[in-house]
Structure formats: structure tokens, C-alpha cells
Amino acid sequence: xRIASWNVNSLNVRLPHLQQWLRDTAPDxxxxxxxxxxxxxxxxxxxxxxxxxxxxxxxxxxxxxxLLARQxxxxxxxxxxxxxxxxxxxxxxxxxDVRVVNLYVVNGQDLGTDKYAYKLRWLExxxxxxxDEIQRHPRLVVMGDFNIAPDERDVFDPVKWGDxxxxxxxxxxxxxxxxxxxxxHDAFRLHNDEAGIYSWWDYRMGGLRRNLGLRxxxxxxxxxxxxxxxxxxxxxxxxxxxxxxxxAPAWVKLER
DNA sequence: ATGGTGGGCAACCCA
Numbered sequence: 619x620r621i622a623s624w625n626v627n628s629l630n631v632r633l634p635h636l637q638q639w640l641r642d643t644a645p646d647x648x649x650x651x652x653x654x655x656x657x658x659x660x661x662x663x664x665x666x667x668x669x670x671x672x673x674x675x676x677x678x679x680x681x682x683x684x685l686l687a688r689q690x691x692x693x694x695x696x697x698x699x700x701x702x703x704x705x706x707x708x709x710x711x712x713x714x715d716v717r718v719v720n721l722y723v724v725n726g727q728d729l730g731t732d733k734y735a736y737k738l739r740w741l742e743x744x745x746x747x748x749x750d751e752i753q754r755h756p757r758l759v760v761m762g763d764f765n766i767a768p769d770e771r772d773v774f775d776p777v778k779w780g781d782x783x784x785x786x787x788x789x790x791x792x793x794x795x796x797x798x799x800x801x802x803h804d805a806f807r808l809h810n811d812e813a814g815i816y817s818w819w820d821y822r823m824g825g826l827r828r829n830l831g832l833r834x835x836x837x838x839x840x841x842x843x844x845x846x847x848x849x850x851x852x853x854x855x856x857x858x859x860x861x862x863x864x865x866a867p868a869w870v871k872l873e874r
Numbered sequence: 875a876t877g878g879t880g881g882g883c884a885a886c887c888c889a
Contacts, residue, residue: 627880627881627889628880628881628882630881630882631880631881631882652881652889654881654882678882679881679882679883679887679888680882680887680888725888725889727888727889733888765889820878820879820889821878821879821880821889822877822878822879822880823877823878823879825879861880864879864880864889
């Protein structure tokens, strides 16, 4: 089973890319972020033609998440339980015998802003929820646009992107480490230890051409799935296509 | 330090 996470930055614009990429790579499960579509506009029929069922939680203009799968999606949950949030950032479902959580983590803008405080509050709520979820569902995958680069290997300029910068600050990385402490592992780092492999490049200043990127799109696998995670990576190709998302898909392969 | 680009949507907000 191959599971991928992709921030498409508007599914309306990126549907042709998603269709091409599904044809090319045929993943079993896909989590999408930043669909920016109200639910009545979600292209579920077009995706069904490619063999994917879909569940989604969207809104106009901002945010929006979805899960696609070849198998049925059961026990669908939208949002974090007992955490009031207008923003559509979370969708979870059971696919086969794996519980899959798809997150669009708050960006946070800059340290000291209201958005940064919201990001840390939001991550704390996710932590509390996942602590329960992993008990209910030991076979757990948590994927998404985390808007956190785990360590210095995951940023093009570790001096700039350090303790005091958004996406790499101490408090953000602490929040990510607290998720790891639940028994969740960054699948990419189970199979790759090199620096300079990124999932996001700024549209500006020739970010992709100069490989000025960050690895902020992650797939975490639980202890119970760790031995089954046989490969992982980031598919840079769609980022090179015309009018791309600024993110590339991050994927993990689970045996059986 | 600033601003560059892109999406949504029609003036700025968000990333």
C-alpha cells in the first residue's frame, strides 16, 4: 500500500496535475491539503473515473483537506474532536486496516503573531487527540503539510531557518517531537538520512531551480507500522510541471 | 531588511 500526501494549493487549478500524477504513480491512498474548494465543488466524479473514492472537508478560498483511496474509507472524521475550529484542516478515515489522519497544519506566519499562537494551540489539540487515536488504532498513519521542518537537514539555510524562524522554531519542533513521543516516526527518515531533500520550494526567486526548499510535508507511521514501511520519498516531478503547486507529494510504502 | 510569485477573488488575505 502506497500512501502519499500532497498540498495541491487549489484543487481547482491543480486537478489536471492530480489526474496525471494518479495515472503515473497509482498510489493507494492520497491525502490532499489546500484544496480551497467548497464541498459541492469537489471533483469526486472525475477522481472516481480514475478509481478513487474520496472524502473531503473544504471551504471557500482557504484550507480544505481530502482523502482519496482505492478501497472504501470508513469512520470518516472531520476536525479535531472537542476543538472548535472554523478552518478545515483535518480529515481522518480507516482504509483497510490502517487509520489515516490527514493534516493541514497551521502555517503560523511569524513568531509572536496571533497565527503563531493559534498554530501552537492547534498542535497541542492534535497531540491530545492523537494520543487517544493511537490507542484506538495502533496501525496509524499521520500525514500532511506539517508546516514544520524537522531538523537542519530539512532546510536549505539552517542559519536563517533556525530557532527563531517560522516553520523551524523551538516551540514548533518541540510540538513535532511530542508527536514522535506518542510512537510516531517520520517515515522519510526511516529510509533516507541525507540533507537537501525537500517537499516545498517558494515560487519566488527561482526557489526550485536553486533548490531553496524545505521538507515540511511528512508521513508519520506508528510503531505498529514501522516494520512494514519499506520505502519512502518525495516525488519532485510534479513540482517541475507547468503551473505547479509549490509542494511536491511525499509518500511511504507499507508492505502487505 | 525587503521583495519577489501564486491562488482566490475582485481589495487585499494567505502562504
